[in-house]
Amino acid sequence: MQLRKLLRYGYRSLTGEPHEKRDFSFYVMNQLAKWLDMRIYNKHTNWQDDRDFLAVMRRFDPRYPRIKERQFFLYNLARSLRHLPGETAECGALGGASSHVIMSAFEDDRPHHIFDSFSGLSEPTEHDKPETTEVRALQAGEFASPLEATRRNLAEHPHAVFYKGWIPERFDEVADKQFCLVSVDVDFYEPTRDSVLFFFPRLVAGGALVCDDYGFSTCPGAKKAMDEAAESLGRKVIHVPTGQGLILK
Template identity: 40%
Template sequence: MALNDQLTGDRKAKSSSRRLTRSLSARALDALGLQRKKTRPPEWRKRDYFQSALSRGIKGIPDERCFVLQNVVRGLRNVPGDVAECGLRFGKSTAFMLTADEAPGRTYCLFDSFEGLSEPQAEDFVQESGKAYWGPSDLGVPEDRVRQNLAGFDNMLFFKGWIPTRFPEVADRSFALLHVDVDLYQPTKDALEFFWPRIAPGGVVVCDDYGSRKCPGAKRAFDEFFADGRGRLIELPTVQALVFKPG
């Protein structure tokens, strides 16, 4: 037998063996009632506003969290005020909110150092390791890349700098939504202290990191700030938390 014929025969035998193994495995799973069935994408992934934002191909937070943000902002169409976002990274969450927002004349005030995270504090230490999961400058994305990802939207104001140094520039605005995605205790606390008095009645604050084991400081800042019951906090399985300001 020629070498090429032998190699071809070996490949066919291996392919046949793999098909047989898959077939037997499928039958065994079926017999045990464990056969995996193909599942269709959930209906929410088919929404026009979700698909439109998804087509931009921006990296960043999981799609499920983006869909939550889209529906929060859609639910705030009749609440007056702008949107503030602290922590942009690639701008994915921003793009999803902008795509879904139906409120006319709303401005997005976007805050980021564009140099990554600031210095973690003791409140950010993960219990298991006794140290912070993130370090200074982690998660940094250059401003020009974020602007490129958000090209085509014109109702944005960028505020480059460490939180809270640029906050006073929006002190005269009111806000329907605050999205906090800064991972660490101190900037999360600073964002809440500044923006909560400026959230309109019926407005919402969203914490991206509330249930993440990597970001205990963010959860602590929210728990401390809302311990007096000034807002109704709801934790989501997406690791986000929503806080509703009484109307």
């Protein structure tokens, strides 16, 4: 049955309408993905081809190959919050890609606060152990990138403010500020918990906190921290299919 379908699609891709060639490629790739217990995106979504977003990312990295779904989602989320007052922040910036996404989306000079050890991940707790050994456990010290490199990468954004140190050591320096968007991307339980509990009360009405690691089997502690914090704040996490989790104010 599958073979007949494959032959029929294959024949049509050679003789039929232009879209049939694409349909055939998609069919073959989809079957292969299913066989490997994976999946590929719907062939009719068009976010992958968003030229404006690609241009934004090529400013950050001229060799940026193709749109990454989490960055695309973050960009659209940030753009939808531009009308709000309040500043923006990121906990866990590494080389600065998602901070670039946020500041490019806002297109104004409101301060963007960046908190990072610039020495990589902190120590994991027992909550950070993946459920199965088929998933690699992240280690302390991974994702280390020097502050100066991130500063250089974000040179086009003079309103970026850097706070080097272990979360939450330097949070008190922004304790009197209000935020409309906070991105949390620190992978493990403790810094995710500390970031959410500090920043959520400082979000303006309509603001959002997004956790980049929420739906990843490599980061069970981030999910636990978000769920517990949301519960204590009387909120539910919105789990989006990119793997991100959001809490709205």
